[in-house]
Amino acid sequence: MQxxxxxxxxxxxxxxxxxxxxxxxxxxxxxxxxxxSSEMWAKIITVCWEEKKIAEHRARKIRFYSLSAAVVIxxxxxxxxxxxxxNSYIKVVAxxxxxxxxxxxxxxxxxxNAGSTIRYRKEFRDERKVxxxxxxxxxxxxxxSHPFRVYFNDACVEVKxxxxxxxxxxxxxxxxxxxxxxxxxxxxxxxxxxxxxxRIIYKVKERKMEQKTINTEYDWRSDEYRFVDxxxxxxxxxxxxxxxxxxxxxxxxxxxxxxxxxIKKTEKLTDVLEKICLTMxxxxxxxxxxxxxx
Numbered sequence: 001m002q003x004x005x006x007x008x009x010x011x012x013x014x015x016x017x018x019x020x021x022x023x024x025x026x027x028x029x030x031x032x033x034x035x036x037s038s039e040m041w042a043k044i045i046t047v048c049w050e051e052k053k054i055a056e057h058r059a060r061k062i063r064f065y066s067l068s069a070a071v072v073i074x075x076x077x078x079x080x081x082x083x084x085x086x087n088s089y090i091k092v093v094a095x096x097x098x099x100x101x102x103x104x105x106x107x108x109x110x111x112x113n114a115g116s117t118i119r120y121r122k123e124f125r126d127e128r129k130v131x132x133x134x135x136x137x138x139x140x141x142x143x144x145s146h147p148f149r150v151y152f153n154d155a156c157v158e159v160k161x162x163x164x165x166x167x168x169x170x171x172x173x174x175x176x177x178x179x180x181x182x183x184x185x186x187x188x189x190x191x192x193x194x195x196x197x198x199r200i201i202y203k204v205k206e207r208k209m210e211q212k213t214i215n216t217e218y219d220w221r222s223d224e225y226r227f228v229d230x231x232x233x234x235x236x237x238x239x240x241x242x243x244x245x246x247x248x249x250x251x252x253x254x255x256x257x258x259x260x261x262x263i264k265k266t267e268k269l270t271d272v273l274e275k276i277c278l279t280m281x282x283x284x285x286x287x288x289x290x291x292x293x294x
Contacts, residue, residue, distance in 0.1 A: 089119045094134075099221065104130075108148065111137040111221045113167075135167040137221055140180075153204045155186040164194075165217075173202040176217060197228055223265040229258040232280070236293070243269045250294040254282065 094100045094112040101111045105124045112118060116134025121127060128148040140148045142161025150157045152168040162180020166173065175184060177194045184192040184200050192211065194200065201210045215230045216238065227235065233255040236247050249255050257280055263272055273284045273291070284293050 088123075089121055089131075090124075091117065091119045093117045101221075104128075106141050106143065106146070106148075108141045109139040113137075113220055132166060132168060134169075135165070135220070137163075137165045137219075139163050142180075153202075155184065155202060155204075158183040158185060158191075171204055173200075173204060175200045175202070176214065178217075218265075219262075222262075224262045224267075225265070226262050228260050230260070231255070232257045232259055232293075235259050235276070239269075239272065243272075245269065245291060246289055247291045247293065250292050254280070254293065 092100070092102060092112065094114050094116050096115045099111060099114055101109065103109055104120065106128060108128075110118065110130075113135035116132070116136055118133075118136060119131040120129060125146075128143070128146050130148075130150045132150055132152045136150075138148075138150065138159070140159045140161055140163075144160075148159040148161075150159070150166060152166060153170075153173055155173055157164070157166065157175060160181045162182055163178040164180075164182055165176045165178070168174070175182075175194070176199045177196055179196050182194050184194055184202075186202065186207070186209075188207070189209075192200065192209075194211075197214055199212055199214050201212075203209070215228050215234075217226045218224075219226050225238075230238075232249060236249055236255075239245065239247050259276065259280060261275065261279055263275070273293075277283055277293070282293050284291055286292075
């Protein structure tokens with residue numbers, strides 16, 4: 001029995017009564033009638049408490065050394081982890097006001113938007129994984145035996161060889177596919193296969209997702225808008241909003257035409273209209289404050 005257990009037992013009232021009777025009965029037998037039994041009992045209790053204090057002191061020492069050892073182990077693991085990540089990964093950071101382009105060891109290309117970061121292992125050819133913070137455009141080399149994966153927040157995109165864009169922060173992730181095929185993956189959900197000109201908007205904290213088809217996309221790499229099969233009436237709305245003008249289509253049939261092409265962010269309105277007319281075999285004219293396509 002441990003000292004602390006003996007102390008607890010001695011403090012129980014039935015045990016105290018039993019021990020007291022033992023002292024009273026044995027005092028004559030062992031000729032200790034001159035000894036104050038109350039004093040003896042007090043000494044026994046004192047000894048028990050001293051043993052308890054010693055045991056508690058030892059237990060505190062053991063806990064202290066155990067805790068110290070655990071802290072040292074955690075520190076060693078942390079240092080090892082930092083060194084491992086530092087030594088095993090290549091980190092690329094785009095300056096706050098500058099976009100950069102780089103080519104990975106497998107010849108895949110990445111355009112990194114300003115202020116964004118990617119990391120990948122030095123042994124990249126063996127396992128094609130990229131960790132993204134921010135926004136990047138990917139042009140991935142097709143290698144069926146070595147899938148290409150991009151990790152961001154708590155989600156992942158697995159690539160089969162394609163062009164796509166990922167924009168991610170703490171609250172929202174936006175994945176846009178231009179060509180090829182990718183699988184969107186996140187914990188607790190089945191993989192979602194994306195088709196060209198599809199976009200997934202993933203709300204990180206709410207774990208909600210929206211998938212939709214697109215026909216307009218701003219390409220931050222070249223500062224231009226990309227249109228794919230954009231209905232002409234929607235293109236007219238875009239031009240009116242962007243250039244703050246009043247553009248109309250005279251013939252209703254033209255509104256159903258589909259436009260594919262790029263418009264630079266800095267491009268002049270006249271140049272844009274000439275490009276549209278050349279592509280769609282149309283003309284334009286000014287009528288007061290209105291521009292008419294016909």
